[in-house]
Amino acid sequence: MTGTRLLLTVALLCSCTQLLADANSWWSLAMNPVQRPEMYIIGAQPVCSQLPGLSPGQRKLCQLYQEHMVYIGEGAKNAIKECQYQFRQRRWNCSTVDNTSVFGRVMKIGSRETAFTYAVSAAGVVNAISRACREGELSTCGCSRTARPKDLPRDWLWGGCGDNVEYGYRFAKEFVDAREREKNYAKGSEEQARTLMNLQNNEAGRRAVYKLADVACKCHGVSGSCSLKTCWLQLADFRKVGDLLKEKYDSAAAMRISRKGKLELVNNRFNSPTQEDLVYIDPSPDYCLRNETTGSLGTQGRLCNKTSEGMDGCELMCCGRGYDQFKSIQVERCHCKFHWCCFVKCKKCTEIVDQYVCK
Ligand SMILES: *[C@@H]1O[C@H](CO)[C@@H](O)[C@H](O)[C@H]1NC(C)=O
Ligand SMILES: *[C@@H]1O[C@H](CO)[C@@H](O)[C@H](O)[C@H]1NC(C)=O
Ligand SMILES: *[C@@H]1O[C@H](CO)[C@@H](O)[C@H](O)[C@H]1NC(C)=O
Ligand SMILES: *[C@@H]1O[C@H](CO)[C@@H](O)[C@H](O)[C@H]1NC(C)=O
DSSP: OHHHHHHHHHHHHHHHHHHHHHHHGGGGGGTSOOOOTHHHHTTTOOHHHHSTTOOHHHHHHHHHTGGGHHHHHHHHHHHHHHHHHHTTTSSSOOOOOOTTTTTOGGGGSOOHHHHHHHHHHHHHHHHHHHHHHHTTOOTTOOSOOOOOOTTSOTTEEEOSOOOOHHHHHHHHHHHHHHHHHTOOOOTTOHHHHHHHHHHHHHHHHHHHHHHHOEEEEEEESGGGOOOEEEEEEEOOOHHHHHHHHHHHHHTOEEEEEOTTSOEEESSTTSOOOOTTSOEESSOOOOOSSEETTTTEEOSTTOEEBTTOOSTTBHHHHTTTSOEEEEEEEEEEEEEEEEETTTEEEEEEEEEEEEEEEEO
C-alpha cells in the first residue's frame, strides 16, 4: 500500500519536473550565458541544440538568427533584475531558483505574478534587440526607420540613428510567442486559457517598450547655440518599463476561459483589458509559507521594516508570525571632501543598525 503510494508520488513528481522545464523556457538563456556569435559562426557548432529551454520553434529561430541569442539572454537577464527590483518589498520577490527553471514552480500557476514575469521578459527582449540593431550588432537590422514625428519642429533634423523598436517588437513577438503558438489545446480548456494568458501578457510587455520609446535630440550649432537639432527615436530607461508594468500588475484583470475558447472577464463590471493590460487566470498561491507543491519559497528569513505599514513592514511581510531582531554593521562613505582638482575623498563610517527578519 505504502509502496504504491510512494511510486505514485514519484511518478507525479517526475511529470511535474518535466512540465516545469517545459514551462520555464528560454528564460534560462539569462542564466547560461550564450557564446558570442564569433565563437561559433566559423566552427558552426550546434549551439542551438545545446541551449536549454528552447521550444522546437524557438530552436529553429535560433538557427536562423544565431547572433540574436546573446541579446535575448541579455534581455532576459535585465528583465529578471527589473522584476526583482519591482518586487523587492513584496512577499513574492521574483527570486530565481535555478538555471533551468529560473523562477521555479510558481510559474505553473497563472497568477498575477506570473503575468508580470512574462510581460517584463518579453519587454526585456524587445529592449535588448532594438538596441543591438542600433548598435550595429545584428546583420538583419540597423537604425530605426520610424517616420519623422509630425509634431517635430520643422527646423529640427530627423535622422540620427535610433533604437530599432519596430524590429525589436517584431522579433520578440516571433521568438517569445513561438512556444505558445506551437501548442494546440482544446478550446475552452485550462491549458488553452494559460496559452492565451501568456500571449496577452507577452504583448503587453512588448507594447510597454514600444509606447515608452520617445524622441531624443541633440544640439549642434556655433558654441552651443542649439540652432540645429538632430533627433531620433530612443528607448526609455528600462526602469520606466518596469514601473509601467508594475502599475499594470496592480490593475491586472482576472479572466476565465469561455466555452468558445476566448478569455473573458470574471467580473464584467470592469472594463475589458486592452492589449496593454496584464491578465491572469488563477489566484496567487500563498507566498507566506514555503510550499513544495506551489513552489512558494515563503518569507521566513526575509528582511522587513519594523516601522513600515506597507508590504515591506514586518507585520505583513512575516504574515503575523513575528520577527527576530539583530544588529548589523553598515559601512558608508561619509565626510566627503572635494579636492581641487578633481577628486572626492571620503572617510568610511561604520554604523550599527537594527535589522529585522521574519520568523
Ligand atoms: C548555473 O549557471 C552558472 C553560470 O553559468 C553556473 O556557474 C552554475 O554552476 C549553474 N548552476 C547549476 C545548478 O546548474
Ligand atoms: C501547499 O499548497 C497546496 C495548494 O495550495 C495546499 O493544498 C497544501 O496544503 C499546501 N501545503 C502546505 C504544506 O502548506
Ligand atoms: C527572495 O526571497 C527568498 C525567500 O525568502 C530569499 O531566499 C531570497 O534571497 C530573496 N531574493 C532577493 C533577490 O531578495
Ligand atoms: C522603513 O519604513 C519607514 C516608513 O515607511 C521609512 O521611513 C524608512 O525609511 C524605512 N526604513 C528602511 C530601512 O527602509
